[in-house]
Amino acid sequence: MKRIAFYGKGGIGKSTIVTNIAAVYAERGKKVMVVGCDPKADCTRNLIDEEIPTVLDVMRERGVVKGYEEIDVSEVVYEGRMGILCVECGGPEPGVGCAGRGVIVATDLLRRIGAYEGVDVVLYDVLGDVVCGGFAMPLREGLASEVYIVTSADFLAIYAANNICKGIVRYASRGGSLLGGIIYNVRGSFENAQAVSKFASLIGSRVIGSIPNSKIISESEIASMTVVEYAPSSDIAQIFRKLAEDVYRNQNAVVPRPLSKEALKEIAMNS
Amino acid sequence: MKRIAFYGKGGIGKSTIVTNIAAVYAERGKKVMVVGCDPKADCTRNLIDEEIPTVLDVMRERGVVKGYEEIDVSEVVYEGRMGILCVECGGPEPGVGCAGRGVIVATDLLRRIGAYEGVDVVLYDVLGDVVCGGFAMPLREGLASEVYIVTSADFLAIYAANNICKGIVRYASRGGSLLGGIIYNVRGSFENAQAVSKFASLIGSRVIGSIPNSKIISESEIASMTVVEYAPSSDIAQIFRKLAEDVYRNQNAVVPRPLSKEALKEIAMNS
Numbered sequence: 453m454k455r456i457a458f459y460g461k462g463g464i465g466k467s468t469i470v471t472n473i474a475a476v477y478a479e480r481g482k483k484v485m486v487v488g489c490d491p492k493a494d495c496t497r498n499l500i501d502e503e504i505p506t507v508l509d510v511m512r513e514r515g516v517v518k519g520y521e522e523i524d525v526s527e528v529v530y531e532g533r534m535g536i537l538c539v540e541c542g543g544p545e546p547g548v549g550c551a552g553r554g555v556i557v558a559t560d561l562l563r564r565i566g567a568y569e570g571v572d573v574v575l576y577d578v579l580g581d582v583v584c585g586g587f588a589m590p591l592r593e594g595l596a597s598e599v600y601i602v603t604s605a606d607f608l609a610i611y612a613a614n615n616i617c618k619g620i621v622r623y624a625s626r627g628g629s630l631l632g633g634i635i636y637n638v639r640g641s642f643e644n645a646q647a648v649s650k651f652a653s654l655i656g657s658r659v660i661g662s663i664p665n666s667k668i669i670s671e672s673e674i675a676s677m678t679v680v681e682y683a684p685s686s687d688i689a690q691i692f693r694k695l696a697e698d699v700y701r702n703q704n705a706v707v708p709r710p711l712s713k714e715a716l717k718e719i720a721m722n723s
Numbered sequence: 724m725k726r727i728a729f730y731g732k733g734g735i736g737k738s739t740i741v742t743n744i745a746a747v748y749a750e751r752g753k754k755v756m757v758v759g760c761d762p763k764a765d766c767t768r769n770l771i772d773e774e775i776p777t778v779l780d781v782m783r784e785r786g787v788v789k790g791y792e793e794i795d796v797s798e799v800v801y802e803g804r805m806g807i808l809c810v811e812c813g814g815p816e817p818g819v820g821c822a823g824r825g826v827i828v829a830t831d832l833l834r835r836i837g838a839y840e841g842v843d844v845v846l847y848d849v850l851g852d853v854v855c856g857g858f859a860m861p862l863r864e865g866l867a868s869e870v871y872i873v874t875s876a877d878f879l880a881i882y883a884a885n886n887i888c889k890g891i892v893r894y895a896s897r898g899g900s901l902l903g904g905i906i907y908n909v910r911g912s913f914e915n916a917q918a919v920s921k922f923a924s925l926i927g928s929r930v931i932g933s934i935p936n937s938k939i940i941s942e943s944e945i946a947s948m949t950v951v952e953y954a955p956s957s958d959i960a961q962i963f964r965k966l967a968e969d970v971y972r973n974q975n976a977v978v979p980r981p982l983s984k985e986a987l988k989e990i991a992m993n994s
C-alpha cells in the first residue's frame with residue numbers, strides 16, 4: 453500500500469491538492485483513502501457530499517473506555533465519490549488538550565480495526581503550522597513513507613515548510629517518513645518560483661510540481677468538487693494528473709537539511 | 724499593571740499591531756513590556772535591533788535543573804527602543820514536544836523572578852493557529868485581563884478567531900481573560916468590513932479598530948521599525964494611536980459566544 457503525507461501551513465492548498473491527486477488515482481482504478489489530519493475536519497469536503505463524523509466524535513460518543521473493538525470501520529470510514537474512502541480525524545475543542553489529539557487517536561484506531569484493508573493508496577492531509585504532538589504522528593510512526601510539503605512563495609509558508617523538514621529529520625532515523633518533494637502552489641500570493649526552487653534545492657530536495665493560481669479551482673471549490681471531476685479536460689486538471697503521476701512514481705525521497713534562520717531570511721530577501 | 728493579550732492566525736498582523744501599540748504607550752511615557760509567545764520568536768523585531776535570546780534558549784543553556792533562582796531578569800528581558808522591554812518565549816525544535824512549551828516555561832519564569840516590576844503595561848503577542856497547550860496559557864492563568872483578536876476578512880482568519888473565542892470561553896469562568904474586541908487588519912487580503920463586523924457582533928463583541936493595507940507598514944517592516952517611529956506623522960501612525968487609546972480605555976470585555984460551523988460558513992458565503 454502506498455502511503456503518502458502532505459504537509460503545509462494552514463490555507464496553503466493541501467486539501468485542494470490531496471483531493472485532486474486522490475481523484476486522479478481513482479480515475480486510474482486505484483482504491484484510495486484520504487485521511488484528514490486537520491482539526492478543521494474539512495479535508496474531504498470535495499470528495500463527499502455529506503459531512504462525515506470525525507473519529508474523535510465517534511470515540512467521544514461511545515465513551516472511549518469501551519475500547520477499540522466496539523467501533524466498526526463503517527463508522528469512521530466513508531465512501532465518497534469515485535469510490536474514494538474518506539476519514540476525518542477531527543480535533544478536540546480549542547483550549548481543551550492537544551489540538552493534534554484527533555490524529556493520535558484516529559491513526560491508532562484505523563490500524564487496529566483493519567481500516568486499511570483493500571486500500572491501494574492512503575493520502576494523509578496534515579496541518580503543518582505546528583509540527584508537534586498529534587501533527588507529528590504521520591511523520592514518526594511510519595504511517596507515511598514519503599512526505600510532500602505544499603508551499604507558496606510567502607515567507608511564512610516557507611518558514612513552515614522548513615519547520616516541517618525539522619520534524620522529518622527528527623524521526624527519520626527511526627523509521628519515520630522521508631521528504632519526497634516540494635509542491636509549489638501559487639494560490640494568489642505573489643509569484644516567486646525562483647525562491648521556492650532555491651529553498652527546495654538548499655534543503656536537498658526539489659519542486660516536484662507547480663500549481664498556478666486558477667479560477668477553475670475556485671469554481672470547483674464552490675461546487676464542492678475536485679477539479680478532476682468539475683473540469684476534467686481543463687489545463688489545471690492535466691496539471692493535477694501530471695503531479696499525481698510524478699508523486700506516484702517518485703523514487704527520490706530524502707532526509708532534508710533544514711535551513712538556518714539566516715538562510716531562510718536570505719531567500720526571502722533576495723526575492 | 725495593565726495586561727493585554729493579542730491573538731490571531733499566523734501572519735495576520737499581530738506583531739505589527741502589538742509593537743505599534745507598545746510604541747504609542749511608550750510615547751505617552753508608560754513602561755511597556757512586550758512578551759512574544761510565538762515559536763518564531765520574532766515578535767519584538769521592530770523594537771530592538773539585536774536578536775535577543777529566547778527564554779527557552781536561556782533555560783536550555785543553563786540546564787533547567789538549576790532552577791529558576793539562577794536566572795537574572797536581564798538575561799531574558801531586554802530593553803529595546805523607546806525603553807520598551809522585550810521578551811521572546813521561544814519554542815522547542817519542531818517535532819520535539821509541545822510547540823507552546825516556551826510560553827509555559829517563560830510565563831512561569833517571568834512571574835517568579837519579578838520581571839514585571841515597574842512595568843505599567845504588558846502586551847502578549849500570541850500565536851493563534853492552535854489554541855492548546857502553551858498557547859492557551861495567557862488565556863487561562865489570568866496573565867492577561869483582556870484578549871484582542873486580530874483578524875482579516877478571510878474565512879481561515881475568522882475561523883481561527885472563532886476558535887480563540889472557544890479557548891476564552893473554556894477558561895473564562897476560572898479567572899481567565901475576557902474578550903476586549905476584534906481588530907480588523909485588512910493586510911492585503913480581500914476587503915470585507917461587513918463580514919468582520921457581523922462576526923464580531925454575533926459573538927457578542929465589536930470591531931474596536933480597523934487597519935487598512937498600508938505601504939508605510941511594509942516600508943517600516945523593511946526598516947525593522949514600528950510605524951510610530953518610522954513615520955510618526957503619517958495617517959497610519961494616527962490610526963495606531965487611536966487604536967492604542969481605544970484598547971487602553973476599553974471597559975467592555977465579555978465572554979464571547981463562539982459561532983457554530985454553519986454560522987461561520989454563512990458569514991463567509993454572504994461576503
Ligand SMILES: Nc1ncnc2c1ncn2[C@@H]1O[C@H](COP(=O)(O)OP(=O)(O)O)[C@@H](O)[C@H]1O
Pocket residue numbers: 460461462463464465466467468469637638639640663664665666667669670673
Ligand atoms: N492554485 C490555487 N488557485 C486558486 N485557489 C486556490 C489554489 N489552491 C488553493 N486555493 C484555494 O485556497 C483555499 C485554501 O485551500 P485548501 O486546499 O483548503 O488549503 P489547506 O487545506 O492547506 O488549508 C481554498 O479556497 C482553495 O480553493
Ligand SMILES: Nc1ncnc2c1ncn2[C@@H]1O[C@H](COP(=O)(O)OP(=O)(O)O)[C@@H](O)[C@H]1O
Pocket residue numbers: 731732733734735736737738739740908909910911934935936937938940941944
Ligand atoms: N495592514 C497591513 N498592511 C500591509 N502590510 C501588513 C499589514 N499588517 C501586517 N502587514 C505585514 O504582514 C506581515 C505579517 O505581519 P505580522 O505582524 O508579522 O503577523 P503575525 O505577527 O500575526 O504573524 C508583515 O510583513 C507585515 O509587515
Ligand code: SF4
Pocket residue numbers: 549550551552582583584585586587820821822823853854855856857858
Ligand atoms: S503538542 Fe502542539 S498541538 Fe499539542 S498542545 Fe502542544 S502546541 Fe498544541
Ligand SMILES: [Mg+2]
Pocket residue numbers: 466467468490494495577
Ligand atoms: Mg485543508
Ligand SMILES: [Mg+2]
Pocket residue numbers: 737738739761765766848
Ligand atoms: Mg508575529
